[in-house]
Amino acid sequence: xxxxxxxxxxxxFAEMTALAVRTSSINLGQGFPDTDGPPAMLERAVAAIRDxxxxxxxxxxxxxxxxxxxxxxxQHYGLDYDPDGEILVTVGxxxxxAASVLALCEPGDEVIVFEPYYDSYxxxxxxxxxxxxxxxxxxxxxxFTFDPAELRAAVGPRxxxxxxxxxxxxxxxxxxxxxxxAIAAVVQEHDLVAVTDEVYxxxxxxxxxxxxxxxxxxxxxxxxxxxxAGKTFSxxxxxxxxxxxxxxxxxxxxxxxxxxxxxxxxxxQLAVAHALREELPWVGGLRDELAGKRDRLMAGLTAxxxxxxxxxxxxxxxxxxxxxxxxxxxxxxxxxPELAGVVAIPTQVFYDRRELGRHxxxxxxxxxxxxxxxxxxRLARLH
Ligand code: PMP
Ligand code: GLN
Numbered sequence: 001x002x003x004x005x006x007x008x009x010x011x012x013f014a015e016m017t018a019l020a021v022r023t024s025s026i027n028l029g030q031g032f033p034d035t036d037g038p039p040a041m042l043e044r045a046v047a048a049i050r051d052x053x054x055x056x057x058x059x060x061x062x063x064x065x066x067x068x069x070x071x072x073x074x075q076h077y078g079l080d081y082d083p084d085g086e087i088l089v090t091v092g093x094x095x096x097x098a099a100s101v102l103a104l105c106e107p108g109d110e111v112i113v114f115e116p117y118y119d120s121y122x123x124x125x126x127x128x129x130x131x132x133x134x135x136x137x138x139x140x141x142x143x144f145t146f147d148p149a150e151l152r153a154a155v156g157p158r159x160x161x162x163x164x165x166x167x168x169x170x171x172x173x174x175x176x177x178x179x180x181x182a183i184a185a186v187v188q189e190h191d192l193v194a195v196t197d198e199v200y201x202x203x204x205x206x207x208x209x210x211x212x213x214x215x216x217x218x219x220x221x222x223x224x225x226x227x228x229a230g231k232t233f234s235x236x237x238x239x240x241x242x243x244x245x246x247x248x249x250x251x252x253x254x255x256x257x258x259x260x261x262x263x264x265x266x267x268x269q270l271a272v273a274h275a276l277r278e279e280l281p282w283v284g285g286l287r288d289e290l291a292g293k294r295d296r297l298m299a300g301l302t303a304x305x306x307x308x309x310x311x312x313x314x315x316x317x318x319x320x321x322x323x324x325x326x327x328x329x330x331x332x333x334x335x336x337p338e339l340a341g342v343v344a345i346p347t348q349v350f351y352d353r354r355e356l357g358r359h360x361x362x363x364x365x366x367x368x369x370x371x372x373x374x375x376x377x378r379l380a381r382l383h
Contacts, residue, residue, distance in 0.1 A: 004126045004127070004129060005123070005126060005127070007122075007126070008122070008123050008126070011119055012029075012119060012345055012346070012349045013029065013030040013119075013345070016029035016030060016333065016343050016344070016345055017029060017030045017343070019334070019337055019343055020337070020343040022337075023337035023338070023341070023343075024341075025336070025337040025341045025342055025343045026341060026342045026343065026367075026371060026374060026375040026378070027343045027364075028297075028342060028343060028344050028363040028364045028365075028367065028372075028375055029333075029343040029344055029345045029362075029364065030345075030364070031169070031231075031236075031314075031315040031316060031364045031366060032236040032237075032364075032366065033234040033236070033315075033366040033367070034366070034367050034368055034371065035234065035368065036234060036235075037233040037234035037235045037275070037279075037282075038233065038275060038279040038282040040274065040278065040279070041233060041235075041271050041272070041274055041275040041279055042271070044270055044271035044274045044275075045238075045267045045268055045270070045271035048266065048267035048270045048271060049267045053266050053267055053270060054266065054267070055266070056262070056263050056266070057263050057264070057265075057266040057269060058263065059254065059257075059258060059262060059263050060087070060088050060089060060254060061087070061088060061089025061242065061263075061264065061269060062089070062266065062269040062270060062273070063083065064269070064270060064273040065089055065240075065242070065269040065270070065272055065273040065276075066083035066084070066087040066089065066242075067083045067273070068272070068273040068274075068276040068277050069081070069083070069087050069089075069242050069244065069276060070082070070083040070086075070087060070244075071276070071277065072276045072277075073225075073244055077212050077214075077215050078215065079212065079214055079215060079220065079225075079244070081244040081245075082247075085247045085250060085251075086244060086245060086246065086247055086250055087242060087243065087244050087250065088242065088243045088250050088253055088254050088257065089240065089241070089242050089263075089264050089269060090226075090228075090241045090242060090243060090257060090261075090264055091239050091240075091241065091260075091261050091264045091265070092228050092230060092239035092240065092241040093197060093199045093226050093227065093228040093230075093241040094120050094239075094241070095239075095241065095257065095260060095261060095264075096226040096228070096241045096242065096243045096253070097120060097121065097124050097163070097195065097197060097226060098120070098123075098124040098127065098256075098260070099243075099253045099254075099256040099257040099260060100161075100195045100224045100226070100243065100249075100253050101121075101124040101125055101127075101128050101130065101161070101163075101195065102124070102127060102128050102256045103249075103252035103253045103255060103256045104128075104160055104161050104193055104195075104224075104249075104252065105125070105128040105129070105130035105160050105161065106129075106130075106160075107128070107129030107130065108129065108130070108131065108158060109128075109130045109131070109158050109159075109160040109161075110130065110131045110132070110133050110156060110158045110159045110160065111125045111130050111131070111132055111133065111159075111160060111161045111162070111163060112132075112133045112134075112135060112151070112154050112155070112159060112161070112162040112163070112192075113125070113132050113133070113134055113135070113162075113163045114134070114135050114136075114137050114146060114163075114164070114165065114168070115134040115135070115136050115137065115350060115351045115352055115353070115356070115357075116137065116170055116171065116347050116348075116350030116351050116357055116360075117134070117163065117165065117350050118165060118169050118197065118350065119349065119350060121163050121165075122352075130160070131158075132352065133154045133155075133156070133159065134154075134351070134352040134353065135150050135151050135154050136150065136351075136353070136356055137168070137171055137173065138356075139309060142309055142310060143173060143309070143310075143312075144168070144171035144172075144173045144309065144318070145173065145179065146179070148182040148186075151182065151183065151186055152186060155186060155190050155192075159190060159192060160192065160193065161192055161193045161194070161195055162183065162186070162187060162192055162193075162194050162195070163195050163196075163197065164180075164183060164194055164195070164196045164197070164213055165196070165197040165198075166180075166196070166198065166210065166211075166213075166313075167198075167200035167201070167203060167204055167210060167311075167312065167313025167314045168313070168314065169200065169314050169315075169316060170314075170316050170318055170345065170347050170350060170360075170362040171309065171311070171316075171318050172309065172310070172311020172312055172313055172314050172316055172317065172318060173311070173312065173313075174204050174208050174210060174312040174313040175211070176211075177211055177216075180211055180213050180216055181216060183213065184213065184216045184217075184218065184219050187219070187222055188218055188219075188222070192222070193222055193223070193224060193249070194213055194214075194219065194222055194223045194224070195223075195224045195226065196212065196213045196214070196223055196224070196225050196226060197226050197227075198210065198212060198225060198226060198227045199226070199227055199228050199230065199231050199232075199241075200231055200313050200314045200315070201227055201232070202231075202232045202280075202283050202286075202287060203231055203232070203286075203287060203290060203313055203314055203315065204287070204312060204313040205287070205290070205291040205294060205311070205312060205313065206291070206312060208312040208313065210313065212225060213225075214244075220246070221246055223245065224243055224244075224245040224249050224253065225243065225244045225245060226241065226242070226243055226244075227241065227242060228240060228241030228242065229241070229268070229272040229275065231315070232275075232283055233272065233275045233279060233282075233283070234286065235268070235272075238265070238268040238271075238272070239264075239265070239268075240264060240265065240268045240269060240272050241264075290315070290365065290366065292369075293365040293366070293367070293369065293372060294310075294311060294317065294365050296365070296369060296372050296373070296376075297317055297363060297365040297372050297375075297376065298310060298317055299376075300372065300373070300375070300376025300377075300379065300380075301317060301319055301363060301376060301379065303376065303380060304324075304376055304379040304380045304382055304383065305323055305324045305382060305383040306319040306320065306321060306323065306324065306361075306379075307319060307320035307322070307323050308320075315364050315365060315366040316362050316363065316364055316365070317362070317363050317364075317365060318347060318360055318361075318362055319360065319361050319362070319363060320359050320360060321359055321360070321361050322359050324382055324383055325383075326359075327358065327359055328348075328358055328359070329346035329347060329348050329357070329358060329359060329360055329361040330346040330348055330349070330358075332346070332361060333345065333346040333361060339381070339382060340378040340379050340381055340382060341378045342375050342378055342379055344361045344362060344363050345361065345362040345363075345364075346360075346361055346362075347360035347361060347362050348360065363375075
């Protein structure tokens with residue numbers, strides 16, 4: 001294995017899911033729902049396969065999906081993207097992120113990431129031979145946020161891009177307009193490109209609405225906006241994502257994507273096109289359900305003795321384990337199956353400066369109510 005990839009062993013998600021399977025524990029680690037997406041969308045994928053749409057689709061994605069993404073962007077955010085040249089379908093947000101970073105960064109360039117960051121960011125940056133510069137999200141009055149001065153201080157002469165994930169995994173923070181404006185100011189002052197990971201765009205709660213960075217003044221031209229179907233339509237296994245960006249940036253990402261995967265799975269693309277057009281009411285229902293599950297899990301974790309941060313979006317509750325007398329989240333996550341029959345994600349693995357996240361553990365609530373109830377009943381044994 002090349003030196004620049006040596007720090008990346010098995011992803012924490014694979015490790016923890018394998019641990020859950022091996023120990024028959026409840027898996028509140030890896031974030032995937034345990035119920036299916038809208039039936040008509042599933043039927044579309046089956047029909048696409050039956051109808052013989054089983055060969056290579058066009059490299060940029062099937063026209064129906066690019067058109068549906070363009071309409072969705074316009075309707076929800078007032079953003080105009082030309083389906084012909086400004087939208088690229090990818091193998092999930094993961095490939096979109098990797099292709100974007102590989103297309104943008106020369107070896108030695110720097111990329112700013114908010115830590116804790118989704119694990120694939122660090123790997124994509126290393127694949128490009130680039131260097132990550134973390135800016136830490138810290139809890140202030142129960143909500144994770146950043147210090148704009150720390151963000152400014154992270155910019156140097158080699159900074160090329162900033163990765164922005166909102167709604168944020170794992171903290172559940174949904175960036176406010178003011179936070180996004182602080183990011184936009186830095187991007188514009190230093191002539192950076194923003195790569196935004198908006199896979200939880202529809203999963204926000206308590207009336208909080210997701211604001212895409214590209215909607216801020218001057219930002220559409222500098223933003224590679226990424227999302228995917230996995231979370232919005234409960235099909236994390238379909239790995240269908242997309243990039244919306246100005247033509248030159250999409251062309252750059254597509255040049256890389258051609259040689260990573262060439263194209264993305266055909267039947268899912270047609271089904272997701274249908275979903276973006278017809279199934280947003282279903283997503284509204286999912287969002288209400290998830291808000292209830294969040295409350296259920298938070299109440300249970302609080303009763304079990306965790307200090308709990310209330311997420312405004314995503315599938316996840318970030319907790320502090322210190323009130324239970326534990327100090328190291330990785331150690332606890334590895335012992336949790338034996339202690340309680342539950343699996344969770346130690347947030348410290350998403351930090352460059354692990355000590356800043358040592359005492360955090362993330363639990364997923366995208367699970368059936370009875371699963372959440374059983375998990376919190378088991379976790380109550382911890383104290
Ligand atoms: N970004 C974040 C923040 C995520 O939580 C995930 C996991 N779904 C991804 C990207 C990857 O998305 P996809 O499955 O569409 O590749
Ligand atoms: N995005 C999901 C999470 O954060 C799962 C990602 C994965 O398995 N790679 O839990």
